[in-house]
Structures are given as C-alpha cells and as structure tokens.
Amino acid sequence: MGSPILPPAKDPQLVLQRREQIVRAATALFIQKGYHGTTTREIARASGLGTGTLYEYVTSKEDILYLVCDMIHTELEARLDQVPTPGETAANQMPRLLEGFLRVIDELQDIILLMYQETQSLPRGHMHYVLRREEAITERFATLIRRGIEDHSFTLSPSSVTLMAHNITVLGQMWAFRRWSLRHTYPLTAFIETQTSLIMRELCARDEGMIATSAQTPEGGSIS
Amino acid sequence: MGSPILPPAKDPQLVLQRREQIVRAATALFIQKGYHGTTTREIARASGLGTGTLYEYVTSKEDILYLVCDMIHTELEARLDQVPTPGETAANQMPRLLEGFLRVIDELQDIILLMYQETQSLPRGHMHYVLRREEAITERFATLIRRGIEDHSFTLSPSSVTLMAHNITVLGQMWAFRRWSLRHTYPLTAFIETQTSLIMRELCARDEGMIATSAQTPEGGSIS
Amino acid sequence: MGSPILPPAKDPQLVLQRREQIVRAATALFIQKGYHGTTTREIARASGLGTGTLYEYVTSKEDILYLVCDMIHTELEARLDQVPTPGETAANQMPRLLEGFLRVIDELQDIILLMYQETQSLPRGHMHYVLRREEAITERFATLIRRGIEDHSFTLSPSSVTLMAHNITVLGQMWAFRRWSLRHTYPLTAFIETQTSLIMRELCARDEGMIATSAQTPEGGSIS
Amino acid sequence: MGSPILPPAKDPQLVLQRREQIVRAATALFIQKGYHGTTTREIARASGLGTGTLYEYVTSKEDILYLVCDMIHTELEARLDQVPTPGETAANQMPRLLEGFLRVIDELQDIILLMYQETQSLPRGHMHYVLRREEAITERFATLIRRGIEDHSFTLSPSSVTLMAHNITVLGQMWAFRRWSLRHTYPLTAFIETQTSLIMRELCARDEGMIATSAQTPEGGSIS
DNA sequence: AATGAATGAGGATTCATTCAT
C-alpha cells in the first residue's frame, strides 16, 4: 500500500486523487498498447492533465508502472476480501474461495495479464515489492489450507502446504495467460469446477500422503 | 518450423551461421537487459558483427526477437525429443516425461522466462506463430495422456485431457516464473516429485470421473 | 491555401511563428545544399530550435519541403498581387504584368529554381497540391488574355488562350533555369523587353488566327 | 561524349558494354524511383552485375547519374541528327526540325524529365558539363536561324538569335514538364503546329525588328 | 574479371523529462 515513492509534498488529498486519475488512465493505455508502447504524453492527456503536471504527482514513467501494479494488487486483494466463504470447515470454504478467486481473475484478466507481462520492466527494487505482494495472494490460500489441516477437513501433508498454495495461485495465472487457448474448450464455469475438483482431491486425499512416490502404478513404476 | 522471414537471398549456409550468432548474442542480452533495454548496436557488437551487417541477416529488431523465441522453442522441443521415456504403459512413461520436461525448463529457465515475458512485444502475426508452438508442447502431453486412456493405464475422462495437458505445461511455466519464491522450500527434485505425484494421482484416479461438481460431502471433505 | 498538415494542436500563433522560422531556415539550406543534402538537424539548428522541437511543428522532413513549396507560391502570388497594372485595355496591362512577373521571378530566382527542382521529392498527394498552385499562376495570365479578347485589344483565337498562358508562365521558368546561360547576353531588362515584344505580337496579331500554318502576313504582323 | 571519369583500365570494349548495361538499368530505375530513391545495389542487380562489380566500371553513384545524363544527351542528339530537314531555305527546314525535336522529346519524355530534375544532384563540375551539352541543342537551332538570316528566309535581328534559339529549346522543356497539364487541351500534334506557327511568325516577321524597345509608339498599341 | 559480405558513418525521428511562466 505505502508506495516507497514520495514526490513533492503537496495537499495529500489532491495527490491521491491525481494519482488515481493517472493510474486509471495508464492502466487502460498499458493494456491497449503495452508499457513501452505508451508515451507519458498519452498518459497525461488521458489523465486529463498537462504533460508537466504528470510529473508533479509521479517521478518517472517507471513509477507509473509501479503504481499500476500496486493498484492491481490492491484491487485484486480488495475483491478477494469480498468473496464470501461461508461454511465451517476449510473444506467447505476452499471451493468458494477458489471460485471467487478465479472469477475475480477473469474479471480483471486484462490488467492481471498486464501485470505479469510488464513487471519485468520495473527496476529491481520495485519489482521485488510487487512480487512480494503476489506472495500475499498465495499466502491467503496457504492460510486456509493450514486451517483445513487443523480442522482435519484437509489431509494434506504440512510440507506440501506452500506448494499447494502456489498451485492454486497459478491457476489464476493460467486462466489469464491461456484463456486464448482454453476458452473454446473450457468456459469459465467448467474451468472452475474441474480445477476445484482436482485441487480438492489433493487436499482431501485420504491416502498415504502427498510427497509419496506415485504409488498406484500396478507393477511399480516409480517416478524417480 | 521454417521462419517466415527470409531477407536477402544469400548463401544459406552463412545465413544460418550468422543468424545463430545473432540469436545467441541477442538471447543473452535480452535475458540480461530485456528486449527494450537492448539496442541493435549492442546485439551487433555482441554478435561480432558490424551495425549494418546485422541487417543483412535480419530485417528488424522485432525479427530478432521472433528468431529468439523460435530458437527457444526449437531448443525446447529438441531437448524434449531426447527425454528417454522407457516403459510400456503411458503411466510408466509420464513421470519420466514430466521429469525430463521440468529439468529442461530448469536448465533453460532464463530463456523460457524471457520468452514468456517478451512474446507480447512481437507483432500480432509472429506472436500467434509463437503461441502455436507453445501449444505443440501441450499437445505432447495430451497425446501421451490419450495413449494412457487407450492402454487403460489412465482413468481420466476424455473431456479432461486438454485441461490436464495444460495443467502439466503450466507446471513448467510455474517453475520458470516462481523459482525465486519456490526455490528455498522446494528444490527442483522435490518439486518434480511432488508435482508428479499429484498429476499421476489425477490421471490414475479410479473414481467416478473428473468433472464432478465440487462436493461438500459433510462427513469428510472428500469429493469421491 | 491552408496546409493539409496540422500536427499537434497548440497555440496557433506560436505554431505559425515557429513554422515560419523553420521554413525560412530550410529554404536557405535547401537552396544551398539541396533537399537531400540538408539534414533535419541542420534545419533545426538554423531555425534556432532543438532537434526535437522541430518535430513539434512539423511532421516530417517531407512536410518541411511541402511547407517550403507552399510558402514560395504564397510569396510569389503575394508579390504578383502587388504588381501594378494600370491601363484600361488588357493590351496595356499585359506588358506590366509580364514585367512584374519576370522581375519577381528574378528576385526569387533561387527559391523558384529550388521549387522546380525539388517538387518531385514530395509524396504524390502533396505534389499535386503544389502543381495545382502552379496552375494558378498560369490562370492569372489566361484571365488577362481572355479579358483582352473581350475588350478586343487581343486578337488571339480562344483555343490558344491556355497555350499562350503557359508560354508566358514558362518564360519565368526559363529565366530561372537558364539565367546562367542567358545572363551574359541578355540582362533582365533586355530579356523582359524582348520577350514582351514577342508575346504581345502573338496576342495582337491581326491576321487569320493562331493555329494556322506559319503565316507570312504580307502587311506585317506589327505589334502596334 | 568523352566522360571525364576513367575508372581502372580494362578491356575498353568490355568497359563500354558494362557501362551501357549500368546506364540502361539506372535510367529505368531513376525514372521510376528518382535518383535518391534508388540504391546502388538495385542498380547493380538490375544491371545483371554484382554489387562490387558495379564499382569496377563506375566510380560512384554520382558518376552513374552523370553517365545517365550524358547518355540522354547523346541519345537526344543522335535522334536529332536523324530528323530529316529537306528544303532549301532555313524557313522550310525549321518547321521540320521543330517537329522532329518535339517528337523526340515526346518519345523520350521520361528521361528528359529525369535529366532536368536530377541534374542538380550532380557535383558542380559534372553539372556544368551536362549544362554545356544542353547548350549544344540550343546551338543547333541558333545555327539554323543564322542560316535563315543569311538566306534571307528569316528576318530576325541578329541580336535575337540566341534568345530565339533558347525559346525554341524551352518548348521541349515545356512539353516535358507540363505534359500533365497540357495534354488534355493540346495533343502533341496540335502543340507542335501551334508553337511552330508562333515561332515561324517571329522568325519571318517582316516588320520593324524584334528587339524593338518596348514600343514607345505614342498612338496606342503600345506594350507599355 | 567478378563478387557479395562487411561496414560504420549518418539520418530521420521519438520521447522522457525539465522549467519558466
């Protein structure tokens, strides 16, 4: 939330408002033409500001990209916060969270994709900040999984919690990146159902544990 | 396979050699500084060529990016072709293929990441060509899965074949994108083993089918 | 009249001023070194502008050439407008107009020559616009000739009006192109007088008509 | 005729042949794309020569332009030499010569126009040589006019010979430059007839002389 | 004699950023 960038001190109220204008305009332009394909002039114009005014509220073009990425995460998290997850056990809540997560990703697909593609254009420092925010999403799933282990509705081995959380987050990335390829075959609802089913099976499997050798091969073809 | 771009008619032998020099140099630079952060002069110099010579073998900077992406896929596929997959049933082969796939991705992680990040900078036409090559990877897994269904070593519902193939391919993307985050917790081998185990469980599950609605079975969180 | 090119919307006053600076500087450079021999940087510098500033007021180098040609015609026509042509009959006015025309051409000889030589470097569309303005000059003479036919001070066949108008305009082109050759023998005044005399003889010939075979009118096609 | 440029000494026979190939190819390209719009590579290729071979027979691109201009004049003069001019008096011959001249110009219009437009791109030295050849054409007409004065078929004042010769030559230039404007109204034949008629009237006028001072004829038909 | 590969100086154009008003 707290941007590490602090341009000239002004009325903080106004700064916030102007930055929002800028980020909103920049986001639309970046989606349409990419970060490198968009000029600061265009951003200023689309923000309803003068070329110079832009730099009163932002220190550089990179800064704008940073703010955009920041905003996307903020938006993403805000929406996730509103996903209702009724039910007492984690096993009851997880499918809801997953569905909510993927629906949010679907709604924000353009900006999500943008974020994944342009993050690299950020200077190292900012990039890490953005990546850390990405981890916050993963942590949400990790937390729920851990709760599920505690309430015994999940049977997952604790050592796999992080990986499962990543696997789940990646589903969002997957839907954003591969919609062009998946859409025809799997509409959003089918995608959600199927993936939820798969994930739930992992989480609730009653068998011998996850990081086991792939045990079901009749004659014994281990993976290693 | 053949690049759609073939600038001036010259000794094809030399063209190939020079292009390889260029692609090799460009790849390294793109990884280090990104596509937009690299100048054509740098590429020329790093290729051991003069500024102008570069353009004897390439029509534009975008063309270089295209060739780089093309080369990455060619390299990727060539390596996949060499993954040994002994065993009679698909169920025996799949773990081998998966391990080989992820190891190759790990070796090529820099350029794989590069490709995912910079594909968007390609002009539409070329972008689609690159994306189609991406689908070829997915198709490899799809084919093996279908064979497994035929030889009854997999129990997957046919309607889920494509999705599972995507899920597998995404594991590669995941490893490339998230290594910075996963590495500490999961070294490559652990990642491979765990993910293989998960995938195999999906493929060989003996239960009623994959596209089940997410089941909140009260008594035990299991969906089966 | 209005240039079809109007790049960024700015203070029109300033645009006009800057463009004039540019056109003035470019004209001098083009005369000295030719269009292709002049660089945009030179033009910018000579205009007292930065390299980039140039492009705030002009869209391309070709655009500059267009503006130069446009300016030349505007200048030419403005000067022609100021040529006093007293006298009641067209026959009285024509020699004055001719003299004024040729004197203007002589004064502007460098830029006139420039225009004739570089017009071809313009893109098709603009070229036609320039050529149409050239025809406007011819039309001035055609109009006067027609008036002379009406007031009976000229005896020219109507079918020859256009040709005679062209013949007159060409005298200007001739003086611009051939001054290096004609100068020694015919100073401007002599050139004007002689050519005027010839032209007037055509216009006032009392004989049988112009598109006849060369007629040796017995009594003598005198001018008076 | 004698090019002042003499590249590496080789079999003179071959040099001539190769140069002709080059000039022929270059002429076509220059007409189509202009001098500056044509590359030496294109010229070489169109000449059926290698890029380097071109420079065995030519010292620079400018040299090619020079050779092209030279060839055009040679061609022009050769064709003029073949214009039949029967008749005993110059007055009989002139219309024939004029017609032949204009017909040749019409046939060669593309290259004539080319020559007028690109001469300026030549370095000073070569330019003057080309211009001097232009004067040779004018001199042909001057010679005939002088003969006409001698044989009393022309009544032109000797001081006007040069100017009349220029006026005639300019008719060719005019037809080349203004065909786009004149064509509709005056087909070639009409143009020739009318202009011949005008010229002949000047040459044969029996009146008081051509370089009459701008008519101070007090009574009226004055040009002033 | 013929070649085409190699070259780098040079050119048009863009754009993030500044700063005087």
Place this chain on the structure above:
DNA sequence: AATGAATGAATCCTCATTCAT
C-alpha cells in the same frame, strides 16, 4: 498548482563503398 513548450540523447535502420577471395 498547472502547464506545455523545449530539449537532446538515444534509437533503429540505410546504403554507398570497400576488399578479400
């Protein structure tokens, strides 16, 4: 606080010319 005019470094790409083979 707001602006937009000004800037020049930086970039991609071209092309006349050379030279080893």
